[in-house]
């Protein structure tokens with residue numbers, strides 16, 4: 001996975017996480033609004049019915065009080081109107097109660113009282129007619145007060161019951177919403193953690209892949225890296241009919257350097273050497289360390305003359321490295337063997353063996369020189 005792939009994956013995961021968080025927040029918000037409205041609507045309508053019905057006993061008491069004070073002045077029309085409205089409101093409240101989520105056991109005695117009131121209304125109507133016809137209002141007044149008393153008690157109790165239930169349900173909904181919020185938070189934390197772990201895993205895999213292709217000491221590509229690059233460059237050179245050159249570079253008498261100044265000093269020299277190689281070569285060249293003190297530069301689109309120029313540039317730069325930079329009081333020299341192929345003649349094995357022969361030639365003819373393999 002390339003770093004741009006990793007960045008894309010990171011963006012993708014962040015976008016997915018943001019989307020998930022948004023959806024969760026939206027779902028909780030909708031749920032809370034909906035639940036509140038549902039609970040509110042359920043009890044608000046019922047409370048309104050009861051409050052409206054509570055006016056009836058008040059009205060009835062006022063009419064009865066008037067009748068008691070003025071027995072000759074029966075307000076028949078208002079009483080008739082009440083006799084018509086009371087059963088209607090009892091029916092409405094009964095329906096609201098059975099449709100609600102209240103426990104029927106809680107409101108059954110109140111409903112029974114309201115039904116008893118309703119059952120007494122025909123008798124009351126008869127008495128209203130009798131009083132209107134001139135009878136004594138005493139019986140009507142005492143029945144009316146009994147009805148008023150029952151109605152007032154039943155509606156007042158119902159009011160308390162509904163308000164209590166609404167408050168209880170609101171608390172329950174708030175607790176539920178809090179629990180759901182916590183659960184969603186937990187899910188988001190788990191998902192976020194998983195996404196982070198996934199990204200870390202990808203990073204580690206990428207690091208392992210990078211390490212498996214890198215030389216630990218110098219940071220250059222290793223032999224496996226060289227083989228991969230050679231395959232691709234050979235294919236490119238074959239297709240475009242361009243030259244591909246390879247230079248094998250070996251430090252001279254490195255064993256002596258190691259034996260004289262120690263292995264750590266030798267390591268430092270190898271690092272300086274690797275940096276010098278990188279500085280001397282082009283961006284397109286593939287610089288690798290393929291053995292102890294053996295390095296390789298693969299040069300795409302480079303003919304024999306160009307390869308020789310580069311090899312000599314490297315050799316001269318190495319020879320001019322100051323002792324302070326090298327960390328050892330000696331002059332460093334290198335031997336180079338180069339080989340060049342064109343088109344199909346650029347496969348790694350044949351280039352390598354030709355460059356290796358040229359390197360052997362450079363070593364055996366006195367070192368500190370570049371030898372070219374003739375095709």
Ligand SMILES: Nc1nc2c(ncn2[C@@H]2O[C@H](COP(=O)(O)OP(=O)(O)OP(=O)(O)O)[C@@H](O)[C@H]2O)c(=O)[nH]1
Pocket residue numbers: 217250251252253254255256258262263264265266267270291292293363367
């Ligand atoms: N410090 C250090 N030395 C290494 C490393 N890898 C290989 N060497 C040493 O490099 C030396 C290579 O020795 P030889 O193969 O005899 O080559 P040379 O001494 O350079 O002789 P010529 O190549 O013939 O000039 C050995 O002493 C190895 O121990 C490394 O990573 N660090």
